[in-house]
Amino acid sequence: MLDYWNNYPTIQEKLKAVCSLIETQVQVRNQDIQVALTNLAQAGGKMLRPALFLLFSEIGDKAKQDEEQLIKVATSLEILHMATLIHDDIIDDSPLRRGLITVQAEYGKDVAVYTGDLLFTVFFDLLADAMNGSEFLHTNARSMKRLLLGELDQMHIRFDQNQTLSDYLRSVNGKTAELFWLSCIEGAHFGKTDVETQQLAGRIGRNIGVAFQVYDDILDYVSDSETLKKPVLEDLAQGVYTLPLLLAKEAHPEAFSPYLDKKQAITTEEAQKVSALVLEYDGVEKAKEFALSFTEKALAEIELLPDSPGKTMIKQLTSDLLGRDY
Amino acid sequence: MLDYWNNYPTIQEKLKAVCSLIETQVQVRNQDIQVALTNLAQAGGKMLRPALFLLFSEIGDKAKQDEEQLIKVATSLEILHMATLIHDDIIDDSPLRRGLITVQAEYGKDVAVYTGDLLFTVFFDLLADAMNGSEFLHTNARSMKRLLLGELDQMHIRFDQNQTLSDYLRSVNGKTAELFWLSCIEGAHFGKTDVETQQLAGRIGRNIGVAFQVYDDILDYVSDSETLKKPVLEDLAQGVYTLPLLLAKEAHPEAFSPYLDKKQAITTEEAQKVSALVLEYDGVEKAKEFALSFTEKALAEIELLPDSPGKTMIKQLTSDLLGRDY
Numbered sequence: 153m154l155d156y157w158n159n160y161p162t163i164q165e166k167l168k169a170v171c172s173l174i175e176t177q178v179q180v181r182n183q184d185i186q187v188a189l190t191n192l193a194q195a196g197g198k199m200l201r202p203a204l205f206l207l208f209s210e211i212g213d214k215a216k217q218d219e220e221q222l223i224k225v226a227t228s229l230e231i232l233h234m235a236t237l238i239h240d241d242i243i244d245d246s247p248l249r250r251g252l253i254t255v256q257a258e259y260g261k262d263v264a265v266y267t268g269d270l271l272f273t274v275f276f277d278l279l280a281d282a283m284n285g286s287e288f289l290h291t292n293a294r295s296m297k298r299l300l301l302g303e304l305d306q307m308h309i310r311f312d313q314n315q316t317l318s319d320y321l322r323s324v325n326g327k328t329a330e331l332f333w334l335s336c337i338e339g340a341h342f343g344k345t346d347v348e349t350q351q352l353a354g355r356i357g358r359n360i361g362v363a364f365q366v367y368d369d370i371l372d373y374v375s376d377s378e379t380l381k382k383p384v385l386e387d388l389a390q391g392v393y394t395l396p397l398l399l400a401k402e403a404h405p406e407a408f409s410p411y412l413d414k415k416q417a418i419t420t421e422e423a424q425k426v427s428a429l430v431l432e433y434d435g436v437e438k439a440k441e442f443a444l445s446f447t448e449k450a451l452a453e454i455e456l457l458p459d460s461p462g463k464t465m466i467k468q469l470t471s472d473l474l475g476r477d478y
Numbered sequence: 479m480l481d482y483w484n485n486y487p488t489i490q491e492k493l494k495a496v497c498s499l500i501e502t503q504v505q506v507r508n509q510d511i512q513v514a515l516t517n518l519a520q521a522g523g524k525m526l527r528p529a530l531f532l533l534f535s536e537i538g539d540k541a542k543q544d545e546e547q548l549i550k551v552a553t554s555l556e557i558l559h560m561a562t563l564i565h566d567d568i569i570d571d572s573p574l575r576r577g578l579i580t581v582q583a584e585y586g587k588d589v590a591v592y593t594g595d596l597l598f599t600v601f602f603d604l605l606a607d608a609m610n611g612s613e614f615l616h617t618n619a620r621s622m623k624r625l626l627l628g629e630l631d632q633m634h635i636r637f638d639q640n641q642t643l644s645d646y647l648r649s650v651n652g653k654t655a656e657l658f659w660l661s662c663i664e665g666a667h668f669g670k671t672d673v674e675t676q677q678l679a680g681r682i683g684r685n686i687g688v689a690f691q692v693y694d695d696i697l698d699y700v701s702d703s704e705t706l707k708k709p710v711l712e713d714l715a716q717g718v719y720t721l722p723l724l725l726a727k728e729a730h731p732e733a734f735s736p737y738l739d740k741k742q743a744i745t746t747e748e749a750q751k752v753s754a755l756v757l758e759y760d761g762v763e764k765a766k767e768f769a770l771s772f773t774e775k776a777l778a779e780i781e782l783l784p785d786s787p788g789k790t791m792i793k794q795l796t797s798d799l800l801g802r803d804y
Contacts, residue, residue: 181627182630239591266630273626276618277623280618285611289615
């Protein structure tokens, strides 16, 4: 999946180093788990979080940077992301992730619990190695905590038809935007930009993160499982009501409640009907507008970054990533 | 459960501070989880790991110690222990822990996964707070990794009748003795003893940890569930063959295999028969001798510690803890 970065050769090169470091970090005696982890890492999405980290580090003063440190911190972000993915798949009973059978589907929940835990220790170990003594050690701990609280919030309001837009936003801010925020602010920090630029980078990251999650939630309503590489309408069946549904339901709650009242017992056909209603009542259109407002906020803030090749790439990526085709 | 420390008033006082810090650290929006965590902490075993940490810190130079740091590190050890307990209970499908319904039995595996994860972040946050910049940050990360690898090893050999004494020891060293090692070496370190004393403390901790786990495994064969505050013979049903069984089976494998061949399908009556065989073939007696050899190693090494009230208390605790009644 590093092909995604063909137009960003400096970033692609560094992401290769991140991949190698992940491979050496996930060496364990248990062969099954090692294979599972290596596969997950190799199938590995776009590696967006380490990429954002590296892109924001590009803005800084190269002369002051520690290349090895940058690769380690970039790696820690992907490892933390992998750990949360593995544990999320336990909660969601997900059979597929990145087009591969999930750790929990292949080896059971038990192995998945410890495999995720093991990745948390690798994350921690990388940070102990790369930033012992830095204030960013706290930043990482607190960020990881907010990430988990976001997951807990989302789980807590499952199947709750009274959940609001602000519940959704709080959960997205925790479970997705938080790690984007961390990747960007940390990239600017270890890239040795000034504190103001770091804060700006964090805000840009958070806005990209929200837009990214909203588009991801839209995909659940407009895509097929082959394109998505995981089952469609999975969130709906799990009682996670995302933005397209919330926005469509706002004006016509009565149309949705007969289906949503069924909770876990909703059938595939009924879920398809909900999906059709979401489209009919402009839930997808409205969600796109919502995402666009965050993308625009991000783009406006990117303009405020100091001029540099890094800035150009960040602008390019934001358009590439959030100007998705449907 | 702090009554256990009535004869160690200095330690008991500090453990109260540890309990308070745990309570403030597990404040989360999700009420259910907070109640579960607070209950677990309050029901909280003997708090052996923070106690050992504090006992070993007593040997050091009080004038150089940072009391607040000591409480934070002591707390981190109990938090890490709690996190692993919660995740272990998922693996074991345990209904009871410390006489209370487990998080997974009460709220489901999903909540238990995230609750354990949340405690990992609290652990990490406490360390970032208490020892940012210290080499012991690495020590903690590596120790946590070995702890998890111990769990993975144990899971990997479940129901394997060919597992050996050395498999058992490796798993015990990882899943139990590692955290005892960490508690003791870290207590000596942050208590400001010299490096040699720290190493000695670590060895003592590891030996106490092995003996402690062996006695714990013996309890499974000689105790009732009311005394134990969790179901008896739970390990056996989960395919975890502990020392009493391994030692009894060594001489008479044919007596055990008809039962063990049933794996998960073993009935309560059959498990009781296995338990009777373990006693008949001296598995418990031999395991006690084995534990005793580790206790004696620990006691001999404790003698090498510099004379101090701390040393006296450590000697007392080791006898109290490992001279259990059956």
